[in-house]
Structures are given as structure tokens and as C-alpha cells.
Amino acid sequence: ETHVSLLHVFFCLQKYFFIFLTRKFILFLISKWKMKEHAEKPVTDEYFESYENLEVHELMLLDSARTGAYRDAILQNCELIKDKIVMDIGCGTGILSLFCAQAGAKKVFAIEASNVAKVAEEIATENNFEDVIEVFHGRVEDFRLPADIEAVDIIVSEWMGFYLVHESMLESYLFARDNFLSKDGLMFPDTASIYTAPCQLPQMFELWEEFNGLRMSSFGQRLRAQKSSRPEIMQLDQSQLLHPGELLAWIDLKTVTHEDVDSIGETFLMLSQDFGNFQGVCIWFECTFPSHGDNLPITLSTGPKDEATHWKQTVIVLPDTSILTVEPNEAMAYELSIKRNPSTARGYTLQLDQIDADEVDHPIPCDCILTKCIVLKSHLAKFEGRCDDEEESEEEDENEVCDNEEEEQPRE
Numbered sequence: 001e002t003h004v005s006l007l008h009v010f011f012c013l014q015k016y017f018f019i020f021l022t023r024k025f026i027l028f029l030i031s032k033w034k035m036k037e038h039a040e041k042p043v044t045d046e047y048f049e050s051y052e053n054l055e056v057h058e059l060m061l062l063d064s065a066r067t068g069a070y071r072d073a074i075l076q077n078c079e080l081i082k083d084k085i086v087m088d089i090g091c092g093t094g095i096l097s098l099f100c101a102q103a104g105a106k107k108v109f110a111i112e113a114s115n116v117a118k119v120a121e122e123i124a125t126e127n128n129f130e131d132v133i134e135v136f137h138g139r140v141e142d143f144r145l146p147a148d149i150e151a152v153d154i155i156v157s158e159w160m161g162f163y164l165v166h167e168s169m170l171e172s173y174l175f176a177r178d179n180f181l182s183k184d185g186l187m188f189p190d191t192a193s194i195y196t197a198p199c200q201l202p203q204m205f206e207l208w209e210e211f212n213g214l215r216m217s218s219f220g221q222r223l224r225a226q227k228s229s230r231p232e233i234m235q236l237d238q239s240q241l242l243h244p245g246e247l248l249a250w251i252d253l254k255t256v257t258h259e260d261v262d263s264i265g266e267t268f269l270m271l272s273q274d275f276g277n278f279q280g281v282c283i284w285f286e287c288t289f290p291s292h293g294d295n296l297p298i299t300l301s302t303g304p305k306d307e308a309t310h311w312k313q314t315v316i317v318l319p320d321t322s323i324l325t326v327e328p329n330e331a332m333a334y335e336l337s338i339k340r341n342p343s344t345a346r347g348y349t350l351q352l353d354q355i356d357a358d359e360v361d362h363p364i365p366c367d368c369i370l371t372k373c374i375v376l377k378s379h380l381a382k383f384e385g386r387c388d389d390e391e392e393s394e395e396e397d398e399n400e401v402c403d404n405e406e407e408e409q410p411r412e
């Protein structure tokens with residue numbers, strides 16, 4: 001049987017690697033294996049199994065930007081939640097359910113597919129919310145509301161992955177919306193945006209040009225080549241962005257469909273805000289939450305200028321051959337797309353196409369330093385100036401257009 005042969009292989013291997021293996025390690029491996037065999041009706045999906053590692057939950061709980069945003073969105077707007085029926089999708093340790101219970105929710109259905117569900121139940125009891133929070137150990141797709149409850153008033157979920165959609169938990173969030181949320185129900189969060197900006201990556205390029213007084217560029221080059229097949233998850237400093245960032249997608253979570261996010265793509269033309277090297281493309285996201293009355297909506301932002309989160313930023317490193325040295329107002333162009341892989345349910349493909357800035361349409365007027373844009377802009381300024389003279393227009397906006405460069409229009 002496989003059982004025996006696996007053990008056999010294991011002990012054969014052990015003969016060769018005995019120096020590295022302690023008995024404790026062997027016992028751990030065997031016991032883990034046995035546990036898996038004996039678990040009744042295990043959730044076999046690797047994705048859910050990974051959430052049984054409590055360190056993942058520790059990381060998320062200690063992410064104060066994340067936890068704080070949800071806490072503030074829920075507790076500062078408790079009027080929205082008081083006496084309402086709430087559903088928490090992928091509740092993990094159940095902290096969002098607890099915030100909702102604190103805000104006065106009548107009932108919280110906390111859905112969790114992994115075994116952390118047991119911990120969530122214990123924590124609810126620890127906080128005397130066992131009558132409010134009902135933990136369902138399973139997938140939201142298998143959940144049924146009690147017969148006397150028709151729909152829930154609020155859905156909360158921290159479903160976001162790297163570059164927002166990685167892991168595709170959005171699917172479950174939307175499934176819950178379509179199957180359990182009342183018509184005027186609220187979603188926490190209710191909008192999501194994905195941003196992108198060109199960036200420089202000195203920690204991957206310049207660092208190896210001079211490392212401890214030595215040149216290690218051939219190492220740097222190979223390292224980058226090795227990393228180039230997949231995006232890097234890293235925290236950038238704001239100063240590394242060559243542009244404040246543009247919107248790749250804005251998602252209204254109340255109305256978006258699953259198919260809407262199957263493929264997201266856009267062509268960008270951005271002008272560098274500084275001298276630098278266009279070495280990569282940075283991607284991050286932002287979510288907003290519903291707010292009560294005049295309260296400003298709470299925003300959870302994961303960009304380089306925001307408090308660092310466990311999502312960091314997603315960075316696509318450009319191949320060495322296409323690095324551009326840029327100066328202020330120099331145009332950079334690229335096309336970025338995020339597409340769901342039809343083969344793996346939870347996978348997405350990020351694609352970056354660098355485009356010659358000369359080959360894309362520039363706005364009119366354009367502030368970039370390409371000759372055609374400089375010429376066109378100065379012509380427009382002259383033309384605007386003439387129009388102003390003829391019509392004796394004194395509008396402030398036009399004044400601004402005419403203000404620059406050679407032809408200063410005399411104004412009273």
C-alpha cells in the first residue's frame with residue numbers, strides 16, 4: 001500500500017539525511033501525516049488548509065492598518081449595525097464579528113471554512129458574545145440561513161488579496177451578496193480601487209552595483225532574471241514612485257459581477273515627477289466602507305505612502321533591457337492587465353506590456369517633454385492668447401493656460 005511504501009521511502013531517505021533529521025522532526029512529520037488521514041471530512045482545498053496556520057492570523061490581526069480600518073468603520077458607524085443581522089465571510093478568528101457584536105448587532109453569522117472556526121467560537125464565548133455570534137464551520141456556498149431569517153442586513157469580510165484579487169475570495173463575498181444580502185443591505189467594504197504607478201527599485205538594481213564596496217552587478221542581473229517570472233510582494237517607500245499613481249480599476253462591490261473582474265486592463269501614460277529610473281511597476285489597492293450620516297467614510301489604503309500593511313505592494317520588475325532613465329515630465333507608457341486563469345480557480349495572471357511613450361495618444365495639451373507635445377502646447381497657448389484678445393475674455397482658467405512660456409498676455 002502507499003502507506004507502507006511512503007514510510008519505506010521516508011526511512012530510506014532518512015538514512016542519507018540522518019545528520020539533518022532529529023527524531024522530533026520525524027515524529028512531527030509522521031504525526032502530521034496521521035492527523036491528515038484521520039481527519040473526518042477534511043476541507044481538502046489547500047487554500048483553506050493554509051489558514052489553519054495560526055501565524056497567518058497573527059500576521060493579519062497585528063496588521064494595525066487593516067484591523068484598525070475595520071474596527072473604525074464598524075464602531076464609528078455603529079448606528080448602521082445596531083440591531084442588524086450581520087454575516088462575516090471568512091471570519092478567521094472572528095475579530096470582525098466581535099466588532100459587529102460590540103457595535104450592537106442582533107445576530108452575526110460568522111462563516112469560516114478552515115478549522116480556525118473552532119477558535120472563533122471560543123473567542124466569541126471568551127467575550128460573552130456566544131449568543132450573538134454563530135460560527136458556521138464550512139464554506140459560504142454551503143451555508144443556509146435559519147428558516148425565520150430571510151436575509152442579512154450587512155455583510156462584512158476581509159477578502160482582499162495581494163493586488164486586491166489574488167486568491168479570488170472576492171467570489172465568496174459576491175456569492176454572499178447575491179444569496180443572502182437584503183435589497184438595501186450594506187457591504188463592509190463597499191468599494192475597492194486598484195492603483196498603479198511606475199517606480200524605481202534601487203534595492204534590486206543599484207544595491208548590487210556597489211555592495212560592500214564591491215561590484216556585484218552580474219549577481220543582481222541574474223537575481224532579477226530569476227525573479228522576473230512572478231511579481232514581487234514588497235514594501236516601497238513613497239520616494240520610489242515616479243508618479244503618484246493612476247486608477248486601474250474602481251469596483252462598486254454592491255453591483256460588480258464576477259465576470260467584471262475576470263479581466264481588468266488599461267493603458268497608462270504617466271509623466272515622471274522626478275529624475276529616476278523606470279525599473280518597475282507598482283500595484284496597490286484601497287477599500288472604503290459605508291459611513292453613517294456626516295461621518296467621513298473610513299478608507300483602508302495599501303499604497304507606498306500609507307501605513308504599511310501585510311499586503312505590502314505588488315511590484316512587477318522590468319527586464320534589464322527595458323530600463324529607462326527619466327527626467328521630470330518625461331512620459332512613461334505601459335499596459336497593465338489582471339486576468340483570471342481559467343485553469344486554476346484562485347489564480348490570476350498579471351501582464352505588463354511596456355509601450356514606447358511616443359506611440360500612445362497624448363492628451364492635448366500635454367505637459368511632457370516630447371518635442372511634438374512641447375510644440376503643440378506652445379501653439380495652443382498662442383492660439384488661446386489670440387482668442388482672449390479678440391473676445392476680451394477675462395476668465396481665470398484661460399488666464400492660466402496663457403500664463404506659461406513666451407507669450408505673457410498683459411492683464412489688468
Ligand SMILES: [Zn+2]
Pocket residue numbers: 331362363366367368369370373
Ligand atoms: Zn506628451
